[in-house]
Amino acid sequence: MALESKQLNNILELKDVNVSFTVESSSLHILRDVSLQVPRGSFLCIVGESGCGKSVTAQAIVQLLPDNGRVDSGLISYYENDQATELNKLEKFGREMRSFRGAKIGMIFQDTLSSLNPAHRVGRQVAESLLQHHNLSKDEAKERVIELFRKLGIPDPERRYNAYPHEFSGGMRQRVMIAIATICEPDLVIADEPTTALDVTIQAQIMTLLKNLQKSAKRTFILITHNMALVSEVADHVAVMYLGRVVEYGSVDQVLRTPRHPYTQALLQSVPSLDADKSVELKTVDGQTPSPAEVTKGCEFAERCLFATDTCRDQIIPLMTFQGNHQVRCIRLDEKGNLPKQNKAGSNV
Amino acid sequence: MIPMALAISAIIFFASRLSPIDPLNSLISPDAAADATNLAILKERLGFNDPIFVQYFNWLIEIFRGNFGYSIQSGQPISEILALRMPATLELVLAALIISTTLSLLIGLVAGANRGGLTDKFSRVLAAIGISVPDFFIGLALLNIFAYRVSLLPTGQRISPGQVTFIDRLPHLILPVATLSIAMLAVLIRYTRNSVLDTINRDFVKTARSKGLPEWKVMWSHVFRNSLGPVMVLIAFRLPLLVGGAVLVEAVFQWPGIGKTIVEAVTVSDYPVIMVVSLLIAVAILFASFLVDIVKSILDPRVRLGATIE
Numbered sequence: 140m141a142l143e144s145k146q147l148n149n150i151l152e153l154k155d156v157n158v159s160f161t162v163e164s165s166s167l168h169i170l171r172d173v174s175l176q177v178p179r180g181s182f183l184c185i186v187g188e189s190g191c192g193k194s195v196t197a198q199a200i201v202q203l204l205p206d207n208g209r210v211d212s213g214l215i216s217y218y219e220n221d222q223a224t225e226l227n228k229l230e231k232f233g234r235e236m237r238s239f240r241g242a243k244i245g246m247i248f249q250d251t252l253s254s255l256n257p258a259h260r261v262g263r264q265v266a267e268s269l270l271q272h273h274n275l276s277k278d279e280a281k282e283r284v285i286e287l288f289r290k291l292g293i294p295d296p297e298r299r300y301n302a303y304p305h306e307f308s309g310g311m312r313q314r315v316m317i318a319i320a321t322i323c324e325p326d327l328v329i330a331d332e333p334t335t336a337l338d339v340t341i342q343a344q345i346m347t348l349l350k351n352l353q354k355s356a357k358r359t360f361i362l363i364t365h366n367m368a369l370v371s372e373v374a375d376h377v378a379v380m381y382l383g384r385v386v387e388y389g390s391v392d393q394v395l396r397t398p399r400h401p402y403t404q405a406l407l408q409s410v411p412s413l414d415a416d417k418s419v420e421l422k423t424v425d426g427q428t429p430s431p432a433e434v435t436k437g438c439e440f441a442e443r444c445l446f447a448t449d450t451c452r453d454q455i456i457p458l459m460t461f462q463g464n465h466q467v468r469c470i471r472l473d474e475k476g477n478l479p480k481q482n483k484a485g486s487n488v
Numbered sequence: 489m490i491p492m493a494l495a496i497s498a499i500i501f502f503a504s505r506l507s508p509i510d511p512l513n514s515l516i517s518p519d520a521a522a523d524a525t526n527l528a529i530l531k532e533r534l535g536f537n538d539p540i541f542v543q544y545f546n547w548l549i550e551i552f553r554g555n556f557g558y559s560i561q562s563g564q565p566i567s568e569i570l571a572l573r574m575p576a577t578l579e580l581v582l583a584a585l586i587i588s589t590t591l592s593l594l595i596g597l598v599a600g601a602n603r604g605g606l607t608d609k610f611s612r613v614l615a616a617i618g619i620s621v622p623d624f625f626i627g628l629a630l631l632n633i634f635a636y637r638v639s640l641l642p643t644g645q646r647i648s649p650g651q652v653t654f655i656d657r658l659p660h661l662i663l664p665v666a667t668l669s670i671a672m673l674a675v676l677i678r679y680t681r682n683s684v685l686d687t688i689n690r691d692f693v694k695t696a697r698s699k700g701l702p703e704w705k706v707m708w709s710h711v712f713r714n715s716l717g718p719v720m721v722l723i724a725f726r727l728p729l730l731v732g733g734a735v736l737v738e739a740v741f742q743w744p745g746i747g748k749t750i751v752e753a754v755t756v757s758d759y760p761v762i763m764v765v766s767l768l769i770a771v772a773i774l775f776a777s778f779l780v781d782i783v784k785s786i787l788d789p790r791v792r793l794g795a796t797i798e
Contacts, residue, residue, distance in 0.1 A: 203697055205689075232703045241700035248698075253691040257790055258714055267709075268699035303789040319699065 149218055150327055150359045151177040151200065156213030156227075158192075158199050167431050169195050169208070171383045174458065177327070177376075179218075180357045182350070184370045184391075186406075187380035188428060193363040196380070197329045201240055202231045217243070219326070242272040245320030247330035251312035255304035262288075262300030265318045272323050287318050291348065310341035314348070321352060328352070329361045334369070346373060367410045371395055379403045382439040383431060385458075389465035399467040399476050402440045438469070446471045446478055489774050496770040497551075500763050501544045509757045512536070515560055551767070557760040561753070566764050569749060576646050577733040577745030583661060584668035585730070589723055592673050596680025600715070601707050603685060611677045618674020627667040627740040634663060644742035664741040668734050672726060679722050683715040690714070717787045724780040731772035732765075 158170035170192050177183050185193045198204045200215055215226040217239065229236040240246070248254040256264060265287070266280040275283070281300065288296035291314045304312055313333060320328055330349060334342040350373050353360045364370065370377055370391070377394040379387040379402065387400040398404045408422040415421075426443035437452040438444070444451070451470065458468050461476040471478055512530060520526045531537055535546065550557065556566035599608040635643040641659050687693065688711055696710040733747025742748070746765060753761035785791045 201698060203694055232697075234702075237700040237702065239700070240698050246695070246698035248691060248695060250691060254695045256692040256696070256710055256714065258788055259709075264695075267696075267701065271700050271705075305790050316695075319695065 148178050149176045150179040151175075151218070151361075152214070152216045153196070153200070154214040154216070156196075156199060156215060157211040158195055158204065158208060159211055160205070160208045162207065165432075169383050169431055170199065173213070173380075173383070173385055175378055175385060175388065176464075177359060177361060179326075179359055181375040182353055182360045182362065182373055183376045183378065184362045184364060184374035185378045185380060186364060186367065186370055188365060188406075190382075190428065190431075191380040192383040193365075193380055194331050195383075197246070197331050197361065197363055200226065200329065201244055201246060202226065202229070202236055203240075203246075217327075219243070238272070241268045241325070242323045243325050243327065245323070245325040245328040247313075247316050247320045247328065247333045249332040249335050251309060251316050251336065252304065254316060255312060257304055259303075260301050261304055261307065261315045262302075264304075265315065265322050268319055269322050284318065284322065287322055288314075291318055292344075293318075309337050310345065313337060313341075313345050317345075317348065317352070324356065325358070327359045327361070329363070331363045332365075333362070334366070335364075342369075349373070367395075367407065379406070382428060384439060384468060385466075386440065386468045387466065390463065393463060393465040397476075399461070399465065399472055399478070400440075400469050401444045401446055401471075401478065404478075405443075489778055492774055493771055494548075496774075497548060497767055498544065500766050500770070501547060502540070504759050504763050505540060507757070507759075547763075551764070556764045559753075559758055559761050561756050561758045561761075566761055569761065570746070570764075570768075573733075573744060573746050573749045574731075576743060577738070577747065578730055579646075579661065580664055580668065580738070580743060580745060581729045581734060583665045584672060584734075585723070585726060587665065588669040588672035588676060591669070592676035593680055593719070595673075596677045596719070597684055597707075597712055597715070599677065600681040600684025600688070601711070608681070611681060614670075615674045615678045618670050619678070622736075623667055623671035623734075624736040624740050626670055627664070627737055630663050630667055631740070644740075646744055664737055664743055667740070668737050671737075676719065676722060680715065680719050683718050684711060687711045687715045713787070717784060720783045720787065721780050724776050724783060725773075727776040727779065728769055728772040732769040 153173055153175040156170055156173045157168065158173075160167045160169050173192070173196060175183075175185075175196075185196060187193050195204065195208070198208075199210055202210075204210070210227045213227070217224045217226050224235075224239075226236070226239065229239075255261065262281065262284050265284045266277070269275060269280045269283060270277070273280075285296045285300055288299060293299055293311060293314050299307075299311075304315070307315065316333070320330075328349075333349065334345050337345060346369060349360065349362070352358060362369070362373065374391045377387075377389065377391050378385050379394065379400065381402050387394055387398065387403045394403060395407065398407055402424075405422065405424045409424060411421055424443055429439065429442065435452060437450075437454055438447065438456045441447040441451040448471070454470065456468050456470055458466050459470075459472060459476075460466050461472075465476070467476065469478075473479075512527065512534075516526065516530060535543060538546070547557075554567070556570070558565055559569060562569075595607060595611050595614075599605070599611040602608060631643060634641045641663055644660075646657065646660055692714075693706060693710055696706045731746065733745040733750070735747035735751060737743070738745045738747035739751055746768075750762065750765045752758075753765065781791075
């Protein structure tokens with residue numbers, strides 16, 4: 140398939156992806172028309188609160204959704220040398236899909252203690268991926284793993300190769316996870332909240348490591364997080380998700396400096412900062428996140444939004460594109476992408 | 489383990505002394521018992537007049553020296569009875585253990601890996617039968633069909649007259665082993681299957697899949713190995729059967745093993761035999777739980793002997 144020049148810049152594109160989960164014989168619509176472009180060599184952050192579908196998006200890309208989840212419609216396209224592959228059309232555990240996992244798309248998971256097999260030595264768990272995709276002897280694989288361990292800052296890698304996961308600290312385990320994800324030098328790495336379970340100082344080390352891995356190899360990273368401070372440090376592009384939809388997408392400057400969507404604005408205002416006036420109470424987003432089962436066809440955020448009108452609730456909200464491919468899912472914006480002054484009395488957003 | 493065994497030996501000894509039945513009565517003829525002096529002489533000679541703690545330590549010391557005492561009923565040395573009955577029990581239980589372990593691991597692993605598949609459904613039916621129907625009933629049913637109605641196999645005993653080699657005796661083994669295996673299979677299959685299902689949903693299986701491993705490899709080196717721990721524990725706890733015998737199955741098939749020995753001993757209040765066999769079974773159970781720890785430490789590096797568990 141011939142590709143347009145715009146697509147060549149992207150390594151991955153999601154177009155109107157819908158994912159649902161079967162829970163107690165009823166179907167829950169978890170991802171709704173999720174569209175994302177992941178530019179090659181960039182660092183994309185997907186942010187949003189718990190349960191917004193960030194992790195599900197990651198799992199859908201590599202077809203590792205839990206047994207009760209499935210992609211209902213949409214396209215997940217992976218671009219490589221003028222070639223597009225529709226990942227969600229491939230058989231879940233088929234040879235072709237497996238040739239993407241590990242080799243072209245690496246995955247880093249959050250909870251390192253449960254994500255590593257407690258019964259296997261860590262070295263073997265890393266080498267396993269290498270041996271699957273490359274024709275190497277066990278000794279050669281071991282050498283490569285030890286080399287990567289050294290590069291990732293795991294002390295005494297020859298000895299640590301034979302250690303078990305429980306003998307490592309959380310930060311070291313996360314380095315092992317990173318080794319698993321990157322040993323085959325994949326073009327795309329998806330990290331699902333890789334630092335959430337770690338101490339703040341270790342978090343910084345791991346993030347620096349990830350950023351260096353991305354820059355040095357011109358690799359593409361997708362980082363899933365709810366930590367806004369992290370996003371501002373590492374991201375090139377940001378996608379904000381709310382209740383299974385991407386509500387805002389753009390470069391890090393666009394989203395963090397000039398947020399358009401009311402939810403993004405509220406989210407950024409709820410981040411505490413050191414030089415803020417401590418006498419002013421930190422803003423929170425009023426109301427509760429509705430359950431995915433209660434979602435209506437209009438804007439999901441309407442019930443909590445200060446700018447919402449009746450049209451917001453009744454109408455399907457299209458994704459609007461503003462200058463510089465800044466995409467926002469909100470109909471209350473004018474042509475320049477500004478929200479109306481104030482809507483509800485007494486509120487000042 | 490050793491303090492535990494000593495404690496159990498004490499319980500067995502003192503409990504047997506609490507019994508209202510005086511075993512001496514079966515040692516002596518009613519005529520002789522009419523004269524109380526005869527009884528008193530016998531009591532003195534057998535040491536029953538010593539303080540009870542002295543009796544206990546004498547019994548224990550004799551057991552450590554390999555002298556298990558004599559059966560009141562037959563006068564045979566108990567070690568001789570054990571030597572005669574133990575091989576029969578070992579043969580029966582070992583065969584059943586091997587067959588049921590192999591089969592249940594196979595069926596359980598396949599059933600767990602293909603949840604809702606044909607093997608899974610079959611295993612569910614088999615498990616329901618095996619758990620709800622008592623094993624002596626299965627034994628009787630098998631006897632009725634294969635020995636009585638079809639006359640394919642012998643109805644019981646370990647050996648028929650004129651049979652010498654193991655192959656000759658093999659038909660005797662089939663029904664009791666089948667009965668015992670079905671009972672063990674049911675629990676083991678369920679356990680294996682559930683353990684596999686448990687492991688499949690663990691995070692590290694997702695990690696294994698994210699490496700692009702083929703499913704059989706994910707199952708084999710990540711799911712199965714990690715599911716075996718709890719199953720091994722269950723199997724190890726069946727090992728005492730090797731010493732204690734399967735009481736009901738041995739009774740149904742007239743199998744001359746330890747299980748049958750203890751039933752016979754209880755019916756005639758043969759205390760020395762009851763005490764020694766109970767002690768043996770208890771020690772076997774203790775040893776099995778020790779084995780469980782070893783097996784666990786092999787399968788799961790987090791459980792290492794002497795190491796602290798986080």
